[in-house]
Amino acid sequence: MSSPAPPPQFSWWTRHQRQLAPWLFLLPALLMFGTYVIVPIFESIAISFHDWDGLGEAKYIGIANYVELYSDPDFRTALKNNLVWLVLFLLSVPIGLGLALFLNQTVTGIRLVKSMFFFPFVISQVVIGLVFTWFYNPTNGLFTQILAALGMPGVAVLSDEHLVTYGIIAAGLYPQIAYCMILYLTGLNNVRPDLIEAARLEGAKGWSMLWHIVLPQLRPATFIAVVVTIIGSLRSFDMVSIMTSGGPYGSSRVLAYYMYEQALSEYGYRMGYGTAIATVLFSIMLVYITFVLWRIYQQEKELG
Structure with a gap:
């Protein structure tokens, strides 16, 4: 026999x-x-351990920049403002969901209404900042006129160190709500009608229908909306720069703007100190990004 x-x-x-x-x-x-x-x-991160003006020779100083940050009241103000941004900016998610549910109807003219709500998302942040600056104008701004019509005294929002951060956040929420609304409108188009009909036959309606049937199917849209909103709140820079330049008296600074002031503006040129601020901001973002990647990995494992 022949071998195989x-x-x-x-x-x-x-x-x-x-x-x-x-x-x-x-x-x-x-x-x-x-x-x-x-x-x-x-x-x-390496630059943050040096004293450097961006042009001359960098001098290694170890963790001195971080020690200075710990006792810097301006840094604490910027960090506190970032936390306020983080909490209040998340309001765009439920408000965007509410608008999406309101606009997800088949009535005459609803497309025109949708486009009006979508409009803030396509406007430049610079334009929105300027518009809200005029809106808050204590002399003849629309906000002052609304307060006067209600019999209330005018308020210089952008000049009040206790109100300025909330006024800027309101301006930032204007386009962010539109973005979340678009995400939810897209998600509502993918909601399974057979589940809706089955829930109606079982007697579900109103909040019960929304909580048990609709929202679970909107989980991917909610996840993206929360991720984008949190990242946007942590890197808030443009609205602060346009509307107040960190004022009054630095009360509206956030970490990104304070980093710019220290590292790149004519008041600073402290590249090492500025990058130390950037490293702290990156560390905060890294914690959240790690959580997001872990959630995505878990979802992929469940699907696989």
């Missing part, structure tokens, strides 16, 4: 092609991400 033919010999590439092919496709993106994101992050 030896098994065919496959090359190393043929044996590992399925495992390597995805990484080859990802390699260009990973190289770009590493070069323009990961490396600059570590370079910034």
Whole structure:
């Protein structure tokens, strides 16, 4: 009897092609991400341990910048304002959901109404900041006129250190609510009508229908809305810069704007101190980003 033919010999590439092919496709993106994101992050952290004006020779000072941050009242004000932004900015999620439920109707003219609510999202942040600056004008602004019509005295919102942060947050909520509304409108278009009909046959309606049937199907939209809203609140810079430039007396500063003041404005040129502020802000974001990635991983495991 003839001996059986030896098994065919496959090359190393043929044996590992399925495992390597995805990484080859990802390699260009990973190289770009590493070069323009990961490396600059570590370079910034390294700069935070130096005293440097951005031009001359950097002097290593260890953790002195972070020790100074601990006792810096302006840094504490900026950090507190960021936390206020974080809490109040999340109001855009339930308000956006409410508007989406209101606009998710098939009545005449609803598309025009939708476009009016969508309009703030496509406007530049600079324009929105300027509009709200005029809105809060204590002399002839619309807000002052509304208070006068209600018999209340006018309030200089952007000049009051106790109110200015809330006034800027209101301006930032204007486009953010529109963004969350768009996400929920998209999610409502994907709600399964058979589940809605089955719930109606079981007697579900109103809040019961919303809580047990609609909201579970809107979970992906809610997740994206919360993620984008939190990241937007932590990197709030443009509204503060346009409306108050951190004033009055630095009471509306946030970490991103304080970093800019210390590192890049004519009042600072302290690159080491500015990057220390940036590192603290990045650390706060990193905690949240890690949580988000963990949630995505858990969801992928459940689906797989």
